[in-house]
Amino acid sequence: MDNSNYLQIKKKLPLNVNLLAVSKGFSSEEIKIINNQGQKDFGESRFQEAIEKQLLLKNFTNIKWHFIGRVQSNKIRKIVQNFKYIHSVDSYEKLLKISNVSFEEKKNPLIMLQVKLSDDPNKGGFDPKVLIEKWDHIKQFKSIKIKGLMTINPKGLSSAENIKLFKKCRNLADSLKLHDCSMGMSGDWEEAVEAGSTWLRLGSIIFGNRSY
Numbered sequence: 001m002d003n004s005n006y007l008q009i010k011k012k013l014p015l016n017v018n019l020l021a022v023s024k025g026f027s028s029e030e031i032k033i034i035n036n037q038g039q040k041d042f043g044e045s046r047f048q049e050a051i052e053k054q055l056l057l058k059n060f061t062n063i064k065w066h067f068i069g070r071v072q073s074n075k076i077r078k079i080v081q082n083f084k085y086i087h088s089v090d091s092y093e094k095l096l097k098i099s100n101v102s103f104e105e106k107k108n109p110l111i112m113l114q115v116k117l118s119d120d121p122n123k124g125g126f127d128p129k130v131l132i133e134k135w136d137h138i139k140q141f142k143s144i145k146i147k148g149l150m151t152i153n154p155k156g157l158s159s160a161e162n163i164k165l166f167k168k169c170r171n172l173a174d175s176l177k178l179h180d181c182s183m184g185m186s187g188d189w190e191e192a193v194e195a196g197s198t199w200l201r202l203g204s205i206i207f208g209n210r211s212y
């Protein structure tokens with residue numbers, strides 16, 4: 001692996017679109033190569049794997065860690081202790097627990113709420129109707145900062161279908177007055193940019209193919 005894919009993508013991105021380098025499945029040495037190009041935001045989806053790399057990279061204090069994997073209730077305290085961003089909060093109950101734990105830990109994680117915009121059985125998230133219903137209540141939760149929404153599109157959609165779903169996310173975020181949309185992966189990032197993504201989560205297109 002080298003830094004050439006990273007540099008090419010970075011050049012193509014509009015200035016208002018942030019790039020999260022998804023380093024799951026790749027080593028701390030590979031993270032260093034990309035960090036050396038000025039990349040500070042790294043995303044991990046498996047807690048144990050992430051913690052091991054964070055330990056190896058503890059002197060790289062400019063790295064900001066984002067948790068993007070399924071949030072398990074029993075890991076919430078550790079996630080709050082070790083990640084600045086959590087992109088994948090998929091239920092009211094977990095959000096409430098994150099808020100309470102953050103208060104106890106004196107942390108202020110930046111949160112994206114994962115929303116379910118298609119009926120892909122493999123993907124969880126808030127039902128948009130429920131989110132809108134509970135929004136006035138949710139936005140008062142203490143010790144967290146809700147920055148935006150996150151979505152994962154099903155695989156195999158056409159370009160037009162991808163854009164349509166991403167725009168749903170953008171419109172919902174706008175209606176809740178949220179700035180960020182964490183959307184777009186290696187296979188659909190161009191559509192996500194077109195639809196108004198502010199955070200692309202890119203793994204394989206930067207680091208190469210993963211073993212999982």
Ligand SMILES: *Cc1c(COP(=O)(O)O)cnc(C)c1O
Pocket residue numbers: 022024045068069152185186187201202203204205
């Ligand atoms: C793995 C992963 C990504 C990155 O996927 P690529 O297709 O490798 O870019 C983005 N978001 C989430 C939630 C992931 O788990």
